[in-house]
Amino acid sequence: MKVLVPVKRVIDYNVKVRVKADQSGVDLANVKMSMNPFDEIAVEQAIRLKEAGQVTEIVVVSIGVEKSQETLRNALAMGADRAILVKAVDNVEDDVEPLTVAKILKGIVDEEQPGLVIMGKQAIDNDMNATGQMLSALMGWSQGTFASGLELTDGSATVTREVDGGLQVIKIPTPCVLTVDLRLNEPRYASLPNIMKAKKKPLEVKEPGDYGASVEKRLTIVKVEEPPARKAGVMVGSVEELVEKLKTEAGVL
Amino acid sequence: MAVLLLAEHDNATLNDATAKTVTAAAQMGGDIHVLCAGSDCGAVAAEAAKLSGVTKVLCAKDPAYGHDLAEPLADLIVSLAGDYDHIVASATTSGKNVMPRVAALLDCMVISDISGVHSADTFERPIYAGNAMATVQSTDAKKIITVRGASFDVAAMDGSAAVEEIGAVANPGLSEWVEDKVVESNRPELTSAKIVISGGRGMGSAENFELVDKVADKLGAAVGASRAAVDSGYAPNDYQVGQTGKVVAPELYIAVGISGAIQHLAGMKDSKVIVAINKDEEAPIFQVADYGLVADLFDALPKLESAL
Ligand SMILES: Cc1cc2nc3c(=O)[nH]c(=O)nc-3n(C[C@H](O)[C@H](O)[C@H](O)COP(=O)(O)OP(=O)(O)OC[C@H]3O[C@@H](n4cnc5c(N)ncnc54)[C@H](O)[C@@H]3O)c2cc1C
Numbered sequence: 001m002k003v004l005v006p007v008k009r010v011i012d013y014n015v016k017v018r019v020k021a022d023q024s025g026v027d028l029a030n031v032k033m034s035m036n037p038f039d040e041i042a043v044e045q046a047i048r049l050k051e052a053g054q055v056t057e058i059v060v061v062s063i064g065v066e067k068s069q070e071t072l073r074n075a076l077a078m079g080a081d082r083a084i085l086v087k088a089v090d091n092v093e094d095d096v097e098p099l100t101v102a103k104i105l106k107g108i109v110d111e112e113q114p115g116l117v118i119m120g121k122q123a124i125d126n127d128m129n130a131t132g133q134m135l136s137a138l139m140g141w142s143q144g145t146f147a148s149g150l151e152l153t154d155g156s157a158t159v160t161r162e163v164d165g166g167l168q169v170i171k172i173p174t175p176c177v178l179t180v181d182l183r184l185n186e187p188r189y190a191s192l193p194n195i196m197k198a199k200k201k202p203l204e205v206k207e208p209g210d211y212g213a214s215v216e217k218r219l220t221i222v223k224v225e226e227p228p229a230r231k232a233g234v235m236v237g238s239v240e241e242l243v244e245k246l247k248t249e250a251g252v253l
Numbered sequence: 254m255a256v257l258l259l260a261e262h263d264n265a266t267l268n269d270a271t272a273k274t275v276t277a278a279a280q281m282g283g284d285i286h287v288l289c290a291g292s293d294c295g296a297v298a299a300e301a302a303k304l305s306g307v308t309k310v311l312c313a314k315d316p317a318y319g320h321d322l323a324e325p326l327a328d329l330i331v332s333l334a335g336d337y338d339h340i341v342a343s344a345t346t347s348g349k350n351v352m353p354r355v356a357a358l359l360d361c362m363v364i365s366d367i368s369g370v371h372s373a374d375t376f377e378r379p380i381y382a383g384n385a386m387a388t389v390q391s392t393d394a395k396k397i398i399t400v401r402g403a404s405f406d407v408a409a410m411d412g413s414a415a416v417e418e419i420g421a422v423a424n425p426g427l428s429e430w431v432e433d434k435v436v437e438s439n440r441p442e443l444t445s446a447k448i449v450i451s452g453g454r455g456m457g458s459a460e461n462f463e464l465v466d467k468v469a470d471k472l473g474a475a476v477g478a479s480r481a482a483v484d485s486g487y488a489p490n491d492y493q494v495g496q497t498g499k500v501v502a503p504e505l506y507i508a509v510g511i512s513g514a515i516q517h518l519a520g521m522k523d524s525k526v527i528v529a530i531n532k533d534e535e536a537p538i539f540q541v542a543d544y545g546l547v548a549d550l551f552d553a554l555p556k557l558e559s560a561l
Contacts, residue, residue: 017384133353142427162490163346167434218362222388233543239556250526252505
């Protein structure tokens with residue numbers, strides 16, 4: 001079975017985000033960019049399935065700027081077999097909306113016919129948590145979202161999902177779309193020899209039009225602002241002082 | 254102009270999140286119709302009918318809707334969509350699961366996790382783990398939205414809407430529920446509690462986490478955790494507060510043995526009063542705390558328990 005894993009190049013999760021003075025967005029010039037952490041977990045899961053003999057080929061896809069090639073090479077170095085870059089925008093600050101991404105992915109899925117799509121539950125930049133569900137809808141497939149456990153048997157996936165009340169286990173037929181949560185696995189680091197080898201793995205460059213899609217915007221950014229700052233607090237010297245202040249000053253006890 | 258609002262419930266009681274979502278929906282304009290879909294949700298529909306501002310409750314009873322499975326629920330919502338300009342749900346795991354599916358089926362974008370309503374088509378939402386607030390305007394014919402509960406108050410229960418039973422739509426048969434693994438607790442729910450106390454990696458073990466539990470029980474508080482505490486097995490996954498866990502805004506939030514990574518702050522920095530207990534005076538959590546105590550938690554927590 002072939003697995004498709006979409007990966008997104010995003011601001012590194014350790015970088016302090018700066019809002020631009022003109023309120024047009026967040027400053028992404030010269031900041032460290034990395035693979036979306038949830039997507040690393042998705043790539044790792046695909047590799048583990050391949051190592052377990054349940055998957056034969058891992059295709060990784062990124063939709064965004066030219067530089068997303070770096071993210072794809074990183075996935076290839078982790079262990080993916082081949083990559084597709086869909087050059088959808090020129091400016092890194094033009095985020096491609098989940099609906100557009102899902103439409104392009106649908107074109108790729110129609111062409112590649114994977115038995116499974118594994119992706120991150122959320123991108124840590126726009127925090128939308130939407131693309132996987134949208135792709136699943138466009139394909140008319142089942143969705144197994146927020147997965148922290150996965151078992152594949154012939155023709156179906158048993159997915160343990162992290163939900164507000166605890167865990168939910170569902171069984172869905174394949175092909176399907178899975179979106180992964182933090183606790184599914186711990187992604188590996190690419191080794192130096194594998195980074196070298198990844199440079200020779202195939203990477204195709206495509207355009208949205210190749211999949212009959214165009215980059216549309218349904219949401220216009222009116223402005224992006226800093227969140228309101230909290231006022232400075234005080235340090236207390238003891239538990240007794242803390243309780244006293246919470247009772248009399250803050251009035252919350 | 255009307256809003257279709259998906260109720261969040263467990264077939265027995267209506268979740269608080271729905272009452273908060275009603276408050277957001279009221280700011281979008283138009284009638285509010287609540288959809289209760291479940292295996293046996295008559296009592297929930299009756300409760301939803303009392304929500305202030307709700308003019309009609311649609312009640313769809315069918316086993317297919319018993320476990321919040323996205324595929325049958327999305328098809329039901331899409332079958333009703335024609336009459337509505339806005340379709341909204343709470344940004345719970347269930348809302349986040351189904352609404353993007355609904356949006357794609359209607360060829361619309363989803364507007365996830367809104368924290369403010371500026372007008373019928375313009376909304377505020379946090380991005381980059383809440384480090385930036387975006388105001389976005391939708392050009393879609395229908396606005397498909399999930400609402401962040403922590404940003405809205407609960408609507409009053411002074412209404413008396415009519416409840417209308419509606420039929421189920423064909424089940425696409427794409428998913429099967431196997432089981433729920435839910436830990437029963439007598440504590441208040443994390444997202445609606447007035448006081449939350451959370452433990453982090455500093456707790457050191459699942460056994461030590463009881464120190465947090467004991468203080469919570471004294472305070473009638475809910476218990477939360479950082480990702481590190483959940484990953485280490487000190488606390489269950491549904492305790493996680495943060496960018497990719499639950500977002501809370503209680504009257505009082507007490508962070509114990511939590512360093513204050515941005516991903517954690519994303520889930521709690523709108524709390525009214527924040528207390529941090531950490532042995533490292535440099536811990537970033539102190540930058541958002543109203544009251545900071547530099548102390549060893551193994552000393553401070555038992556003292557706190559007896560001082561209350
Ligand atoms: C994609 C992504 C999503 C994430 N989502 C979330 C999320 O939703 N929620 C979340 O919380 N994190 C999230 N994280 C993780 C986040 O980056 C941090 O790693 C995590 O919050 C750290 O948890 P912690 O503060 O408990 O642990 P640490 O950072 O290890 O801090 C432990 C703290 O405990 C203190 N301590 C230790 N012993 C004691 C003692 N005896 N007494 C007092 N203090 C003590 C230490 O001084 C330290 O400050 C996410 C990360 C990524 C990459």
